[in-house]
């Protein structure tokens with residue numbers, strides 16, 4: 001582990017230094033030293049059928065109200081603000097923007113009272129357990145502002161769960177006399193934050209626990225949380241990489257690129273990247289799980305696509321695969337579960353295959369050796385397989401090739417030989433310099449975290465609503481972690497019994513949502529027309545620097561659109577179509593050159609009816 005955490009780092013000239021000077025936008029309500037805290041309705045849980053289980057597991061922190069932070073009235077008396085002692089820990093995996101949470105927290109803490117102290121736990125959760133701290137000061141932060149990675153403090157495991165771990169965390173809180181502990185991470189870390197908050201209350205420990213939604217996966221999403229820190233950056237970087245391989249593919253016309261994207265079980269990253277770069281195929285884990293597609297059905301679906309393209313004389317293509325796809329295929333999921341049980345029973349890896357059920361063993365032996373080895377790796381802290389280590393893209397490419405050879409032999413496929421190249425895009429994007437959106441969002445969440453502690457609230461997550469709007473319209477709030485919890489069930493349907501411990505679970509893609517509907521509409525055009533889009537690299541200044549995730553924008557679209565986007569679209573379209581053209585021609589022109597968000601905005605804008613008129617005035 002790096003012994004040098006917190007040391008100033010040398011920023012290369014140019015972009016990196018300019019980024020360190022970027023001042024994140026801040027919603028007006030949290031710009032001052034104090035905020036007005038408004039309490040809303042008491043909460044239950046996202047899934048009301050689990051309310052009893054959650055309330056029993058969290059007797060002290062269940063049912064707390066929603067909280068909003070608004071600007072105090074101009075004539076409000078300046079209240080006494082005693083100094084606070086706060087700790088912060090990176091618990092979840094690295095995600096671009098994480099450093100800005102600490103920066104925002106630090107600035108709010110010092111504005112609250114300059115005597116306040118912020119401790120960062122060195123080495124993540126293991127630093128929290130061992131009370132290894134670094135005092136965060138403005139000097140320490142200087143070279144980490146708006147920078148990628150989690151290298152200011154580092155991280156270890158995303159887990160504060162066992163009795164030993166919880167007791168160690170509590171001992172540190174007591175030892176440092178902390179008023180607050182801010183835990184940065186995704187669904188697993190925030191579930192653990194809820195449990196720690198409850199335990200601290202029950203043990204009369206004064207430390208207030210706050211969770212911050214930071215994960216590239218974008219899967220901590222619910223009625224309180226619109227998106228997570230890092231998702232935007234990671235999708236932008238990956239979309240650029242995907243679009244690069246699309247252009248490479250179409251240039252030589254000889255390879256199918258199979259690209260697996262990080263994001264764990266939910267397919268948000270792959271979905272967003274598909275909307276940004278328009279590859280030929282996207283296999284969503286959520287669709288596969290819903291339709292209960294077997295591995296060979298997935299393979300046949302891909303082969304049908306390859307064959308349809310070959311009939312048009314196309315022997316290249318780009319296919320996106322979420323890393324969680326493997327667990328969405330029912331028989332693979334069942335096999336992984338059997339392996340997990342063997343791990344939990346401490347069965348040595350060499351003995352595992354002999355202890356699988358007959359059908360699981362048959363499937364296991366059907367798989368190529370590299371996948372077998374990867375499936376046997378020890379599971380993650382959330383009991384899922386080590387998805388980043390399983391080369392699902394290679395498995396699919398291997399099986400598609402075998403199926404295309406079979407179809408050729410049977411005379412069902414007469415095209416050229418199928419040829420593939422595989423990629424896994426994950427770590428490359430995870431360490432990226434964060435986008436403006438992630439810098440602003442993370443900084444605001446850091447500031448909100450301090451207001452949660454100062455208000456004496458525990459077991460809350462810092463949240464921001466209205467994210468699709470400019471920063472001055474963002475609404476700052478806090479939601480109880482227990483309100484986001486549910487319990488896994490044995491069976492589907494009304495008789496289903498909740499089992500296991502309450503937790504915040506990853507939210508899948510909404511297959512009834514507007515973004516999905518849009519993608520479905522475009523699917524056959526994506527497959528056959530090579531409707532590739534080149535979003536380019538992240539823009540930090542100038543046009544495009546304020547772009548938000550497409551999925552966030554579409555789902556939150558109020559259909560009044562943004563007049564500026566509309567005008568921009570019109571000026572581009574003006575160069576493409578003749579005056580008086582039909583609506584269809586206009587729509588085709590818009591679709592061919594603009595992003596799906598822009599198309600949606602333009603086509604659904606109230607001015608749309610007058611487009612041809614407006615366009616040529």
Ligand SMILES: O=P(O)(O)OC[C@H]1O[C@](O)(CO)[C@@H](O)[C@@H]1O
Pocket residue numbers: 093186215216217262263264323386387388426430
């Ligand atoms: O390989 P690592 O660093 O342990 O983590 C990989 C996992 O972390 C994430 O990047 C973030 O949760 C996942 O998408 C991925 O499966």
